[in-house]
Amino acid sequence: MSLPNIITLGRFLLVPVVVWAIASGEPQIAFFLFVLAGVSDAVDGFLARHFGMQTELGAYLDPLADKALLISIYVALSVEGLIPRWVAIAVVARDVMIIGAVMLSVIMGRPVHISPLAISKVNTLAQIAFAALVLASNGFAFSLGPLMQVGLLAVGLLTALSAAAYLASWMRHMAS
Template identity: 35%
Template sequence: MQVRNIPNLLTVIRILLVAPLIYVLLQEDYFFALWIILMAGASDGVDGFLAKHYHWQSRLGSILDPLADKLLLISSFIVLAWLGHLPYWLVLLALGRDLVIVLGGLAYHFWVGPFEMEPVPLSKLNTLCQILLVVAVMISQLPGLDIPQLTGWFIYLVALTTLLSGMQYIWHWGGQAWRVSRTQKAGPESCRQRPETTNHG
């Protein structure tokens, strides 16, 4: 294995942590689940640092990294909702936003052209809020650490950033698709007009 593949290896390990995370959550072992989330967060920070500092970015990494984060968070959301610690409407809201982004990306790819999907600023904030919510819920389930008010605030903060980031994705990539389509339509017309302009000159 090449050294430059270390970030991708760490990302794969993060994906493999999804199964044990689901298991310990279903066993309601929140202490161990919290450690898994912290390990996943640490590996995310390390692989991001290595990729940027040593220029070890790759196409595979750009796909696997957000996928690993999404699998960990969505799995945590679903299980915590199943256990009664999160409202189902929040899980549906998060899943609906992700579905809109995926379908929008596919539509852009097939109707406009290939693109590099980069997270919008509000999406990064939304991911951070989701992580903090999951951590807060797990901490609140530990003996002597009941923090329902903090958890409640994070639930509404996640809902707000989920809606706003979804709208920002639609606005940003919808505008991008509109500009590209206008450019593509204007291209042939401008080419047809050039000979006429030259003849008049």
């Protein structure tokens, strides 16, 4: 068990606590814990890459922790009425589609190796930044104004583009 993997497991443990904070009307706690989770993602990746601590377990755990965090946050923000439902549905549907495609390729005897695409990395960054902005706005009582619409548009568009890119890659793999 490497230090980056321990940090990633810590991020998994933060997920229910952040959701609890959102649902319990503790927006400042939710914001700070979400930021901590985001920083932990950067730290574990940096340590793994720059100090030769990459492991096969970490290659699976890290994206799962990211998905657990983002899906949970977007659903919680939607349930609390802080973001429109369609955004949470888009975020969840994209990840379900990716996981379903990987599982289907394994079942069909054509396992696909999914590597993060550039659009996916930009999408994840946008999702994290937007969720942090919404949590900060709620926690510190300030309006996002037009930034709310810009964030919604960016997350919606990038999520759709990322889903389409993964679907196209998967279809090419399955057709070859």
